[in-house]
Amino acid sequence: xxxxxxxxxxxxxxxxxxxxxxxxxxxxxxxxxxxxxxxxxxxxxxxxxxxxxxxxxxxxxxxxxxxxxxxxxxxxxxxxxxxxxxxxxxxxxxxxxxxxxxxxxxxxxxxxxxxxxxxxxxxxxxxx
Numbered sequence: 001x002x003x004x005x006x007x008x009x010x011x012x013x014x015x016x017x018x019x020x021x022x023x024x025x026x027x028x029x030x031x032x033x034x035x036x037x038x039x040x041x042x043x044x045x046x047x048x049x050x051x052x053x054x055x056x057x058x059x060x061x062x063x064x065x066x067x068x069x070x071x072x073x074x075x076x077x078x079x080x081x082x083x084x085x086x087x088x089x090x091x092x093x094x095x096x097x098x099x100x101x102x103x104x105x106x107x108x109x110x111x112x113x114x115x116x117x118x119x120x121x122x123x124x125x126x127x128x
Contacts, residue, residue, distance in 0.1 A: 010071040011044065015058050017121045025049035026061040063112040069105075073097065077105045078122035081113060 023033045030051030037046040044057050059065045064074050073095055080086055080094060085106075092102035112118050 006072055007070055010075055011058065013121065013124075014062070014064075014071070017117065018058065018062070023047065025051060025054065026056055027054050028052040063108045063118070069097070069101070074105065074109070075122055077102075078109055078113065081106070081109055082123050085110070 022031060024031055025033055028049060028051050030049055032050040033047050034050070035045055036048035036055055044059065046055050046057050048055050059067070064071065067074070077091060077095055080091060086094075088099055088102045088106055091097075091106055092099045095102065095105075097105070109122075113122065
């Protein structure tokens, strides 16, 4: 899957928010981490912690972890959910995903939007 410019900008914005105090392992909290692979199938780098020998990526520990959906779908869903709670069918239709996927996104984003820093990251309007 080839990533486009918007996906790259969203990922960079997420990285800047997530690693503003420096790169840290989400499992052990160690700062001794390095890039393990430049990019995987989705164009996302894989990181290695030298403290616990675990690999992780920029999405590990976020609401978007283990998701095969593009970040733009998550950000679009968050904007649709800002201030209101659309039905799963509405989300599925507007995002062009299956109903079960829309249900999962809605469930995850409901709790993610309660966090002020994540809400600010997801709802910012600076990207087209």
